[in-house]
Amino acid sequence: MSSISKLTTPSSRRQFLTLLGLSAVAVSCGTGGGGSAKDQAKTLRYQGWAGSVILPELAEDLGFLEDVKLKWVGNTISGPQDIQSAATGQVDFGGAFNGAVVKLAARKAPITAVISYYGVDKAAYNGFYVLKDSPIHSARDLIGKKVGMNTLGAHSEAMLDIYLQRHGLSQADIKKVEPLVVPPVNIEQSLRQKQIQVGVLGDILRDKALQTGGIRPLFTDHQLLGNFSAGTYVVNDRFLKENPDTARTFVTGVARAIEWARARPRDEVIDRQIEIVKKRGRNEDTGPLKYWKSFGVAETAGRIADKDLQLWIDWLAKRGDIEKGQVKASDLYTNEFNAYSRKDKSKDQSSAAKPTSKSGS
Template sequence: MIKHAISLVSLLAVTACGTAQGSAETQELRYQGSVGAVTFPELAEDLGYLAPVKLKWIGNTTSGPQDIQAAATGQTDFGGAFNGAVVKLIAAKAPIKAVISFYGSDKDVNQGFYVPDDSPIREPRDLIGKKVGMNTLGAHAEAVLKEYLTRGGLTPAQIQQVEPVVVPPVNLEQGLRQGQLDVAVLSGVLRDKAVERGGIRPLFNDVDLFGDFSAGTYVLTERFIERNPGTARKFVEATAKAIHWAQTHDRAEVVARFRQIIAKRARNEDTKTVGYWKSGGVAGTGGVIAPEEFQRWIDWLERAGDIEPGQVKAADVYTNADNPFAEEGTR
């Protein structure tokens, strides 16, 4: 998906949102949301941290790679995705910078790879020739799958025989139970409900491989940061405070706030999903980015041949400069 966007990025990056040199900075941030969920920037605005800057919702994203492509091409002012997808887009010369972590994996929230109870699949080698359902390619789930296979001793040729299949998240459980998929990547409320129904078991999850870690970041274009330094700083500061608020408040209080936000924005959404919220999974205090959260995927992409050795350096991909919790680092 990202490769297809390279030419679009090169053609449209110059149109990335920003104000003309010397004029007032924009006080409006266009973004994509998620159905039945509340993003940390939305929480920041509701808590009053973002003022006087306001958010302008333009629709809902279909995936992380799509969301950061929209930011890179100026359709939105910020977007968020898996860090490996951010690295790939930067390798494709997209002028973006990761500014704050916004999701991750821990004991409460993670991406699990599930099989039916009676499945013969027990280890990495058993996945050769099998279909693994996931929400999108080139992102978190595919990277974790290939890391699992690599650690299991499979050769690149054998890994190519494991087939990632794109399936809408709401259809993953059904595809697994009907035998259309051998493995399904489940997370959040969809995973919780599937496990409650029984008949499936976990093969592994991303925390098994990496421990607790932040997995995705919000990005801004370098052009936007240059033309709107104050607004960019406000966005990062406010989002960091919102993440910290969620990290330090009782789960029930966070869920109640999310429900209020969904009700107020009046997008004809169901608030049941946020009732399953357990954690944002963000490892760093206030979303502070740790170097290894990019270096891990840079190394993996180099080994996979997706980027050239030394083509992308972690220090050039992200910045914690505007995060007020930067001195505290990661938890």
């Protein structure tokens, strides 16, 4: 498995600028496939998350998607389901934890990851919490204990496995630790009622539980791996081939939204998200958005690197979910459609101090 240093070391400046230059050339020269721009799809179907604003929605509201429009077809509660829908063509893009992307690609699904959209940093992280008076203080103390998390086979279970492995537990002992699916809104209550011994909490649920008191972290994913991009948007390969210009507009727009959110004051980003939720009129609670702190994307403009996927390739191979050497990280993603440039970066940051219109102009 990759070391922590490999995970947290950013790409060199020279390599990054070279990639930016190649993207700029690709934009100016056009694409090698697909029909003319006017014949390409201009509306992208997608699934959202109730009460949340995803980066493509933010990009559209800011005007960064230009002539490309989004069409909401419903909400999802699962990243694996979302990318499966993208693979089958029910939606035009979907996002999930990178381990789920690797698993789906290993099954020969016709998908390619095009941009990172969430990750872990000191502001955006998940913690594995126990009661303050719990006898659990180490990885070995978790043997025979129940760990509540939102879903299995995804981000939280991966973090738990890596924590146990790094603290020397054998596979036999790891199997004695019991991850359980608990709806996120019920995890704190289940922990306090001792139905589970460890609860995975993030964002508003973490902050509210900490404010109430009586719990402490055993570890966090940020402590475990530092800053890293954890999930990517994937697009069906056929769509990319037939609609390369649309794909470039979409990916670059999301990249600009990532950098816009980095450059703006936190309150402004929160207010923008609340405004978006209110405008879509789905009777959603905007309260949790006030706790937003970061999208956690590690690399500039959400550009993907081998390390973002290699960690999960190694993890899945150790679990026996895929065969060693079955997939290659560099085959699972492309930065070809991410044309975010230094000029874009300068423009987005220079306007950080002044308000934008609803169209983002």
